Amino acid sequence: MQRNADGAYVFYSEDGQTVSIQCAECRYSRTVPIESLRDLGRFFTVGCRCGERFTATVEFRRHFRKKVDLDGTYRNPETGEDDDIVVEDLSQSGIRFATVAPHSLQPGMVVKVRFTLDTPKRPVKQRTVEVRKTEGLHVSGRFVGAPERDSDIGFYLMP
Structure with a gap:
């Protein structure tokens, strides 16, 4: 709670x-x-x-969402290069992140993200994300093609 x-x-x-x-x-x-x-x-x-x-x-979410502060990158669809992000919250099925520089991401676009959990094992997670919402530098999306449950993320999300 x-x-x-x-x-x-x-x-x-x-x-x-x-x-x-x-x-x-x-x-x-x-x-x-x-x-x-x-x-x-x-x-x-x-x-x-x-x-x-x-x-x-x-x-009314399917999964618990936790506020986090994790470094990561996303593959910029315009340049094909990786740009830095800060993951702001995370769940088993989605993510919210802030880009460091202005972006042109729009709802419906699909991007690749990569971030490292700050647990002792420090697992690196790579996910395909469908952008659902953008507000300035902030981007919210849901994971596409990811496993229903990820034990590393599940452990990380425990209270």
Whole structure:
């Protein structure tokens, strides 16, 4: 269980139908249908049976996404050269990175990225990424053709 920048506890819906919400105080957990939360807005207050009240939000991602600060490169489709990036967050199925220099990446483009996890083994990961969104120097995308589960990334993403 983690908090976001707004101080709300973030819970993930892996199936898109339900979400398990756990109290930070007593660890009591209950599973609720997503439909019951849709009208509450992005942030909502949860009242636990122990009396604890906290702000929560639900992410509708298939995989947990972790904020990171990893060096890497991407293959620039215009020049064919590798340009530096900083990986900002990572999941089993996607990535968000910032380019060091302005880029011309657009949603729908496919690029190769390479980054090193900062674990003791320091595994180098190479992935093909379909660009989904760009904001200035920031690029978000999903992995294409990658294994469903990667043990190095899975270990790295553990809380």
